[in-house]
Amino acid sequence: MRRNATRTGLTRKPKHMRLAIRTWVNRLPDVPAFIVGNSPSLNDFDLDLIKDYFSIGVNRAFYALDPTILMWQDISLWNTEYHKLHYTKALKVSRDVSDPRKIYYNFRLRSDYQFNPDITHVLYGRGSTGPLAVELAVAMGCCPIVLLGMDCARGENNVTDFYGNNKHWTENTELNCFQGLEFIKEKCPVEIRNCGSSGLWSQETLEEVLSQIPSRHARSRKSYVDQILNVSS
Numbered sequence: 001m002r003r004n005a006t007r008t009g010l011t012r013k014p015k016h017m018r019l020a021i022r023t024w025v026n027r028l029p030d031v032p033a034f035i036v037g038n039s040p041s042l043n044d045f046d047l048d049l050i051k052d053y054f055s056i057g058v059n060r061a062f063y064a065l066d067p068t069i070l071m072w073q074d075i076s077l078w079n080t081e082y083h084k085l086h087y088t089k090a091l092k093v094s095r096d097v098s099d100p101r102k103i104y105y106n107f108r109l110r111s112d113y114q115f116n117p118d119i120t121h122v123l124y125g126r127g128s129t130g131p132l133a134v135e136l137a138v139a140m141g142c143c144p145i146v147l148l149g150m151d152c153a154r155g156e157n158n159v160t161d162f163y164g165n166n167k168h169w170t171e172n173t174e175l176n177c178f179q180g181l182e183f184i185k186e187k188c189p190v191e192i193r194n195c196g197s198s199g200l201w202s203q204e205t206l207e208e209v210l211s212q213i214p215s216r217h218a219r220s221r222k223s224y225v226d227q228i229l230n231v232s233s
Contacts, residue, residue: 012102012103013102013104015102018099018104018105019106019121021105021106021107021121022119023120024120024136024139024140024228025118025120025140026117026139027140027141027227027230028054028228030141030142030143031141031224032053032142032144032145032213033054033055033137033142033143033145034050034053034148035055035058035130035133035134035137035145035146035147035148036055036056036058036061036064036065036067036148036149037058037061037130037148037151037196038058038059038061038149038161038163039150039161039162039196040156040161040162041151041162042061043064043162045148045149045195045206046206047065047148050065050148050206051065052219054068055068055069056071057070058071058130058133059072060081060161060163060166062085064162064163066088066090068221068224068228069091069228070085070091070092071094071129071132071133072093072098072129073095073098073129074098074129075098078099089221091225091229092104092105093107095107095108106121107121107122107132107136108121109123109124109125109126109132111125111126112124112125113125113131113183113187114187115138115188115189116135116139117139117141117189118139119139120136123135125180126176127173127176127179128176128177128179130177130180131181131184138189138190142190144190144191145191145192145193146192146193147192147195147201148196150181150194151198152174152178152180152181152198153197154174178198185200185201193209195209
């Protein structure tokens with residue numbers, strides 16, 4: 001008989017609850033989404049400025065900011081970080097095969113990048129989580145999409161990430177990342193505001209972007225989580 005709790009006492013979510021992400025379609029219409037990547041340039045931003053806005057953090061972004069949603073697709077993140085990421089306040093969204101204890105919200109991954117604004121529980125692509133976060137934000141109705149730490153480039157002294165060197169970095173990591181950004185550039189159906197140095201978009205400061213976003217979007221984590229989960233006040 002399948003246990004409903006893990007050896008550490010964490011309660012498993014039934015499949016229908018893990019895939020409840022399918023109900024998140026258009027939950028945040030016209031809400032700006034800050035996509036927080038792991039590039040070294042992330043250290044150049046005062047992330048306290050976006051703590052009350054809706055954000056999706058990718059992989060180890062939670063080292064710098066506890067986002068509204070924390071997202072990953074690679075089992076290596078769970079294997080190395082689960083006892084840290086579990087205690088963040090973020091809603092945790094993982095590829096189904098990278099949530100071995102079956103305790104978070106899950107999406108299924110399909111090959112070939114594409115945007116499908118009618119689906120949130122199936123995302124498309126390979127090798128880079130940032131584009132998947134953009135796909136999710138678009139399907140949730142968000143606009144514009146603001147990119148932070150999404151440069152796909154090494155920093156000073158060849159460092160791979162804002163927190164140091166990622167031991168899982170491979171020859172293909174940077175290539176996969178940049179191909180994902182090119183997909184966003186070519187296919188994203190909503191406005192992109194770029195605070196990074198990828199070279200694919202004009203670069204703006206975070207302060208410039210925020211000055212053009214209505215203050216009503218600076219709400220609170222609870223406000224956004226309640227809206228996403230359809231919780232009545």
